[in-house]
Amino acid sequence: MPEPLITGGTDAWRTLPAEKREAVTHAAVDEFAVHGYDRASMNTLVKAAGISKGSLFHYFRTKGDLFEGIVDAAFGHVKAQVKGVRDDTAGLPLDVRLERLLEAGFRFVSDHPRLATIYFRVLRSGDAPFGRRRLEEMGQLSRRFLAELIADAQTRGEADPALDPERTAWLLDAMLERLLAAWHAGDLSPEQREADRRAWVASFRRLVAHGTRPAGQEVSHG
Amino acid sequence: MPEPLITGGTDAWRTLPAEKREAVTHAAVDEFAVHGYDRASMNTLVKAAGISKGSLFHYFRTKGDLFEGIVDAAFGHVKAQVKGVRDDTAGLPLDVRLERLLEAGFRFVSDHPRLATIYFRVLRSGDAPFGRRRLEEMGQLSRRFLAELIADAQTRGEADPALDPERTAWLLDAMLERLLAAWHAGDLSPEQREADRRAWVASFRRLVAHGTRPAGQEVSHG
DNA sequence: CTGGTCAATGACCACCCGGTCAACGCCTCC
């Protein structure tokens, strides 16, 4: 039996045939992605999943439990991506590492669009049944990583030692998150999206590297 | 008769005695600031305002109308602040203008904390009864101004001409907005807040001016 | 004092919500 995407259900959920579990998972992710936690309706959900309301509440005790399971899944994906980038880019220059992180973000958003919708909404608007603690914790994942990157780069002389790593990481995170959320929400054709993505990566990279000041006597790599 | 803070009500609202109007305004802003649009309850609101439900719906046809009036007020404040900064700083260097904008933001948040809460929530999470069009329009206000600033600075040779003004403005806006929202939401003592504010302004200024690269052969002003 | 006006009222409406549980098949084992 494959492990379910949504963790945290009851015993009944874990022993449910995979086919039914996927129908429920699909319907639930859809419902929450479209309407957000508050406006999502369990009645609509069960109709879409093709099961009865009683069954759904047999698999998940409350609406909040079900949602938490989905958010955990989304969060797990993000965590894995961030860790992957951290390990794969150890020792590389700061700007390369940031670019890789941004592109991992684009990949997450492309591969799991509905989970991304849920993830961003929870993070930005707190539309969720759990408290600030939990949200804080989720948001710190990428900020911590960014602070590490900056501190690393400072010890190697690649970054201005006068930068406050925490605050700078926070600012970079704000840009990355909103960039990904907006790119995700935008409705562009695939070719447009690809061009758009490249343009954003370039703008982000330039701003983060040099700021707004003219390049001046900067050494060019080619 | 002083003009009401909340526009868009019925004739009855406009001709209402100022005292009662203020009680309703206060209660409404409170309710929406605390709970957001969706979760705000008209029943709770009328109790807090000390009027009957029938009266409230005599002043505003729907919940959405009332909310729109409040959002318009918040938006009006922001617009005025942005225009003020634009006019007062014409001709000044880019980093000064950005700093002024950020400080105008801090002022707005301090002077109108509940309106700020509503404003940020609407902008970030779309928790409102109106469509994307309207939200888009609201968000563009500061972005347009920022793009102007950058383009101006480029023609004066103060900013890297290779920067894409639109995208760069978008990234700056993301930082400013989230910074203000987080500072607003944070619970610090007044002295801590003041120190915090200064530290954020410094970090923002540094990042925007030079990026993350070491200052190198940069000319210092003192 | 009377009759008319009109803002204010709150009981009431239809609707939807998350969650419950007695009843119902279906299968297994004796």
Added chain:
DNA sequence: GGAGGCGTTGACCGGGTGGTCATTGACCAG
């Protein structure tokens, strides 16, 4: 065949929502 266990069902519950409207009563002109 029958008994028992169990996953499934959907009618039902209490509660809250935004919005309505017949009734009220303070006020004023004649």
